[in-house]
Amino acid sequence: MLLIPTLSPGASSFPHHRATLRLSEKFILLLILSAFITLCFGAFFFLPDNSKHKRFDFGLEDVLIPHIESEKEARHSSRQVIHGMMKHAWDSYRQYGWGHNELKPIAKKGHSTNIFGNSQMGATIVDALDTLYIMGLHDEFKDGQEWIEQNLDFSVVSEVSVFEVNIRFIGGLLAAYYLSGQEVFKVKAVQLAEKLLPAFNTPTGIPWAMVNLKSGVGRNWGWASAGSSILAEFGTLHMEFVHLTYLTGNPAYYQKVMHIRKLLAKMDRPNGLYPNYLNPRTGRWGQHHTSVGGLGDSFYEYLLKAWLMSDKTDTEARKTYDDAIEAIERHLIRKSNGGLTFIGEWKNGHLERKMGHLTCFAGGMFALGADGSPDDKAGHYLQLGAEIAHTCHESYDRTVLKLGPEAFKFDSGLEAVAVRQNEKYYILRPEVIETYWYMWRFTHDPKYRQWGWEAVQAIDKYCRVSGGFSGVKDVYSSNPTYDDVQQSFFLAETLKYLYLLFSSDELLPLENWVFNTEAHPLPVLHLGNITLPGSETQR
Ligand code: DMJ
Numbered sequence: 001m002l003l004i005p006t007l008s009p010g011a012s013s014f015p016h017h018r019a020t021l022r023l024s025e026k027f028i029l030l031l032i033l034s035a036f037i038t039l040c041f042g043a044f045f046f047l048p049d050n051s052k053h054k055r056f057d058f059g060l061e062d063v064l065i066p067h068i069e070s071e072k073e074a075r076h077s078s079r080q081v082i083h084g085m086m087k088h089a090w091d092s093y094r095q096y097g098w099g100h101n102e103l104k105p106i107a108k109k110g111h112s113t114n115i116f117g118n119s120q121m122g123a124t125i126v127d128a129l130d131t132l133y134i135m136g137l138h139d140e141f142k143d144g145q146e147w148i149e150q151n152l153d154f155s156v157v158s159e160v161s162v163f164e165v166n167i168r169f170i171g172g173l174l175a176a177y178y179l180s181g182q183e184v185f186k187v188k189a190v191q192l193a194e195k196l197l198p199a200f201n202t203p204t205g206i207p208w209a210m211v212n213l214k215s216g217v218g219r220n221w222g223w224a225s226a227g228s229s230i231l232a233e234f235g236t237l238h239m240e241f242v243h244l245t246y247l248t249g250n251p252a253y254y255q256k257v258m259h260i261r262k263l264l265a266k267m268d269r270p271n272g273l274y275p276n277y278l279n280p281r282t283g284r285w286g287q288h289h290t291s292v293g294g295l296g297d298s299f300y301e302y303l304l305k306a307w308l309m310s311d312k313t314d315t316e317a318r319k320t321y322d323d324a325i326e327a328i329e330r331h332l333i334r335k336s337n338g339g340l341t342f343i344g345e346w347k348n349g350h351l352e353r354k355m356g357h358l359t360c361f362a363g364g365m366f367a368l369g370a371d372g373s374p375d376d377k378a379g380h381y382l383q384l385g386a387e388i389a390h391t392c393h394e395s396y397d398r399t400v401l402k403l404g405p406e407a408f409k410f411d412s413g414l415e416a417v418a419v420r421q422n423e424k425y426y427i428l429r430p431e432v433i434e435t436y437w438y439m440w441r442f443t444h445d446p447k448y449r450q451w452g453w454e455a456v457q458a459i460d461k462y463c464r465v466s467g468g469f470s471g472v473k474d475v476y477s478s479n480p481t482y483d484d485v486q487q488s489f490f491l492a493e494t495l496k497y498l499y500l501l502f503s504s505d506e507l508l509p510l511e512n513w514v515f516n517t518e519a520h521p522l523p524v525l526h527l528g529n530i531t532l533p534g535s536e537t538q539r
Contacts (some may be wrong), residue, residue, distance in 0.1 A: 001037070001235040002525065005183050005366055010233070010334065011117075012152065013124040016058050016077065020352075021023065022529055025241055027491060028491040033243030036512050037176040037525065038311035051160075052155075053115050054299065054394050055237050058431070062421065069479060073504075075502050075534075076454060078283050078380055078449075078456070078502040079499055079502045079503060081460070082456060082495060082498045082499045082502065083135050083137075083499070084137055085456075085459070085460060085464070085469070085495060086128075086131060086132070086137065086495045086499070087140075088464070088468065088469070089128075089469050089486060089491050089495065090128060090132065090137070090451060090484070090491065091474065092105060092108075092467050092468030092469075093128075093468060093486065094140075094143070095108075095489075096109055096110070096467055096468075097109065097110040097111065097486075098122075098123065099120050099125075099147065099151060099272065100112060100120050100122070100126055100148070101113070101116040101121060101122065101123035101124065101126075101488065102123060102485060102486060102487060102488050103467070103468050103485075103486040104125065104467075104484045104485060104486075105465050105466075105467035105468030105469060105482075105484065105485075105486045106465060106467060106470060106482055106484040107205055107467075107484060108467040110369070110525075111437065111484075111485055111486075111538035112337060113165040114159075114161075114248045114420065115160065115161040115165075116156030116160060116161075116164070116165075117156070117159050117160040117213070118158050118159075119157075119158040120146070121152065121156075121158075121169070122147055122152060123168055123169070123488045124153065124486075124491060125144045125147055125148065125173040125490060126144075126148065126152070126168065126169050126176075126419075126488075127168045127169075127172050127177040127492035127518065128144065128172075128488070128491035128492060129141060129144050129145075129172055129173075129175070129185075130172065130175040130176055130179055130496070130520055130521065131146065131491055131492060131495055131496040131499070131519075133176065133179050133180060134179070134496065134499065134500075134507070134508070135499060138284075141180070141312060143183075143496060145176075145182060145184065145258065148184060148185070148188060149184050152188055154192050154213050155173060155214065156193055156213055156214060157212065157213070157214040157215070158213050158214070158215075158484050159210050159211065159212045159219075160210065160211065160213060161210055161233070162196055162199045162207055162208065162209060162211055162218075162233065162234075163194065163209070163232070163233035163234075163237070163523075163537075164211065164228075164236075165192065165517040166236070166240050166241075167236060167516055167517050167520075168241045168245070168299075168488060168492065168518050169189075169192055169193055170189050170193055170196075171518050171520035171522070172241050172492065173185045173186070173188050173189035173192070173344055174186070174240060174243050174247075174520065174522060175516075175520035175521050175522060177189065177523070178522065179521070180371060180397075181335075181459060183495075186201055186247055187243070189240075189514040190244065190247070193241070193253060193416065194210070195213045195216075196211060196218030197252065197256070198217075198218065199211035199216075199218045200256050201216075201218070202218070202280040202281065203261060203280065203281050203282075204280050204281070204282075204283040205256070205259045205260065205263065206229050206260060206278055206280040206283070207229065207233075207234050207237075207256075207260075207280070208220055208229065208280060209221050209224070209230060209233055211260075213450040216391065216432060220280070222485050224286070225277040225286035225289070226277065226279055226287070227279055227281070227286075227289040228278055228279045228280070228285075228286035228287075229277075229278055229279070229280045230276060230277065230295050231274055231275070231276045231277070231278065231295060231296050231299045232276070232294070232295050232296050232297050232298050232299050233266075233304060234278070234280075235260070235298070235303075236260075236262055236301075236302050236517055237256070237257050237260075237302075237307075238257045238261075238302045238306045238317075239302060239305055239306065239309055239516050239522055240305070240512065240516065240522075241253035241254060241257045242254055242257065242309065242310075243254060243522055243525075244404060245254065245533060245534060246525055246527075246531050246532060249383075249533050250532025250533070251532070251533040251535075252534070254532050254533070254534040254535065255534045256339050258535075259532075261316070261317075261320070264320075264334060265293070265320070267283075267285070267289050268519050269327070270285075270288050271287075271327060271330075271346075272324075272326070272327030272330070272331075273290040273295065273327050273328070273331060273332075273333055273346060273488075274290060274408070275287065275288045275290055276289050276290060276291060276322045277289065277295075278297035281507075287344070287347075287348070288347070288348050288349070289345065289347050289348070290328075290331075290332065290345070290346040291332075291345040291346070292328060292343050292355075292362050293331065293343075293345070293355065293356030293358040293359035293407075294356055294358045294360050296359055297359065297362075297517075298517040300321065300324055300325065300328075300365065300400075300452075301361070302364075302517070303317050303318075303320050303321035303323045303370060304317070304365060304369045305326065305514050305515075305516070306341060307321065307372070307525055308368070308514045308524065309522065309525060310524075310525060310527070311512045311524050311525060311527065312372065312401055313524050313527070314422070314500075319371065319389065321369065322374050325366075327371070328343070329384075331351070331353065332344050332345070332346055334351070334353070334410075336353075336410040336415050337413075337415070337516065338415045339388075340390070340391045340410065340415055340416055341384070341387035341388060341390075342355045342388075342389055342416075343355055343359050343362060343388070343390055343408075343412050346465035353360060353409060353410040353411045354407055354408070354409050354410070354411075355391070355407065355408055355410070355416075356406065356407045357392075357404050357405065357407065357426075357427070357429055357431055357432065358427050358464060358467040359431070359452060360388065360395075360404070360431040360432045360434075361430075361431040361434050361437055362382075362388055362393035362435075363385045363386070363387075363388030363389040363392060363438070363478050364385065364389075364435040364437065364438030364439065365385075365438075366381045366382070366385035366388065367381065367382055367385035367386075367435075367438045367439055367441075367442045367443075368383045368438055368510070369381060370382040370442070379411065379490060382443070384426065385417055385435070385438070385439055385442075385465055386439060386443070386445075387435060389432075389435045389436065389439045389448070389451075391416060392431075392435060393432070393436075393451050394415070394416040395408045395416040395417070396432065396454070396455065396458075397449075397454075398416055398417050399417075399460055399475040399476055400475065400476050400477060400478050400482060401426070401461075401462045401472065401475045401476075401477075401478075402454055402455075402458040403426040403455070403458045403459070403462065403463075403472065403475045404426060404429075404448060405417070405418035405423055405424050405425065405426065405475050405476075406418070406423045406424070406425050406426070406427070406429075407420075407423040409421070417476075418475075418476070424473070424474045424475055424476055425471060425472065425473050425474065425475070425483065426463075426471055426472050426475050427471035427483060427485065427487055427495055428459070428463060428471050428486070428487050428489070429487075429489070429494070430472075430489060430490075430493035430497055430519065430521065432455070433452060433455055433494060433497045433498055433501070434493065434497045434519070435448075436448040436451050436452045436455075436497075436501060437497045437498075437500050437501045440501055441510060442454075448501065448539040452501040452502070453519050455498070456498055459494075462480060463481065468486040469490055470482040470484055471483040471485055471487070489518060489519075492518050492519055493518060493519035496519050499533075508521050511524070512524055
């Protein structure tokens with residue numbers, strides 16, 4: 001278009017020349033126009049449709065905008081490293097374990113455990129979807145989506161863990177749905193939830209730990225005290241089930257989890273503590289064992305998150321959380337001689353001075369719950385979160401590999417170190433990094449990024465193998481052996497929390513998103529005056 005005014009005023013005295021010029025100008029103009037039209041069409045068809053994919057604003061811009069300042073550049077390159085680790089974990093699974101639940105990265109073949117039953121349900125695909133999406137790995141995401149569309153089938157004779165399937169599959173599918181807007185994820189989540197419902201057919205309504213997806217027959221783990229169901233299992237359904245009712249209008253899901261809450265509220269609690277075992281036939285507690293680690297952990301987490309997810313309207317959940325945490329502080333939280341705050345385990349009136357890697361998530365939970373805590377104790381809980389983060393970092397720092405053991409003691413001169421050989425392993429767990437990330441979001445203290453970076457380096461150095469990432473059997477040995485499992489939660493949680501740690505707070509802001517216990521982000525439900533179907537019958 002700029003060509004037209006360039007015709008010189010004297011050009012009229014050279015008509016032929018003028019005519020030739022006009023022809024070439026027209027030609028160039030035409031070329032430019034057709035290039036422009038092609039570009040427009042290209043953009044229309046090939047660029048991601050934001051209105052469709054961004055049902056909820058999760059701050060993807062942050063991933064796409066190149067950073068200029070040096071701090072941002074460093075952050076960007078840290079994320080590139082983590083992005084590369086995700087790609088390696090995913091590509092390896094894609095190549096050697098596709099469709100299986102997990103991957104054996106040394107043997108380079110599929111892997112599974114009894115929590116997923118005996119069928120190939122692609123646990124890693126479902127668990128990893130939202131991390132792929134958040135990291136902008138859209139081709140991989142599409143690949144996963146296609147597998148789910150074509151292969152994920154729940155009409156199988158397979159006995160699965162209700163808890164694991166809920167947090168990894170239903171949580172993963174719901175998060176993928178909310179992020180991408182693709183209906184298939186919602187449809188699959190609801191199909192699966194329907195298959196879990198028979199687990200609640202017990203005399204008390206406390207669900208069985210396992211259910212057969214085909215027959216609907218449920219039962220409990222053989223190892224659980226007195227045939228009990230587990231607190232952290234039946235108490236970690238609320239977030240996903242409320243979302244299912246919200247999305248489908250079916251009150252059943254909401255009613256099931258509210259029934260559990262009501263039942264627990266009526267029960268006596270020894271010393272104000274919740275035992276980890278509850279018999280679903282009799283409604284009586286099993287062994288009086290309380291922990292904020294395995295068997296108890298996410299029950300407390302979901303009380304707090306139920307409140308956050310309800311836009312802070314579910315005050316009953318908040319009060320239950322506050323009361324539970326108060327009792328935990330009184331009976332389970334202590335300071336070691338060396339000044340490390342730890343959370344022990346309560347066993348029949350006795351405090352065991354041992355803390356699990358799983359328990360380390362609680363630092364983040366305390367920080368997340370600080371705002372809104374009673375008696376203006378926000379500062380206290382943020383401080384408690386920082387102390388737990390510090391203790392858990394010490395458990396990493398006091399090893400040879402700079403990776404944390406499964407459990408560590410605070411006894412007879414020992415501080416934050418594992419004693420028994422079978423507690424020295426690291427299986428790519430996320431909890432310590434999860435706490436770093438929450439602490440970072442609430443304090444912006446650079447040490448949390450530094451600690452996160454130490455973990456990135458250690459994982460990449462000691463857990464990376466040519467066929468993916470593997471857990472290690474002894475974090476105190478300079479020559480560790482591998483356990484040969486790439487856990488699905490490594491992709492769902494560990495790498496996601498690391499990526500978020502080096503991202504801006506605008507990426508999945510905590511005002512709008514609540515992460516389930518498998519790190520799957522679900523949006524806060526701003527329901528206003530709308531009540532969820534089924535809630536009337538609960539009052
Ligand atoms: C995850 O599956 C979840 O975080 C769960 O709540 C307990 N821990 C594992 C990972 O360690």
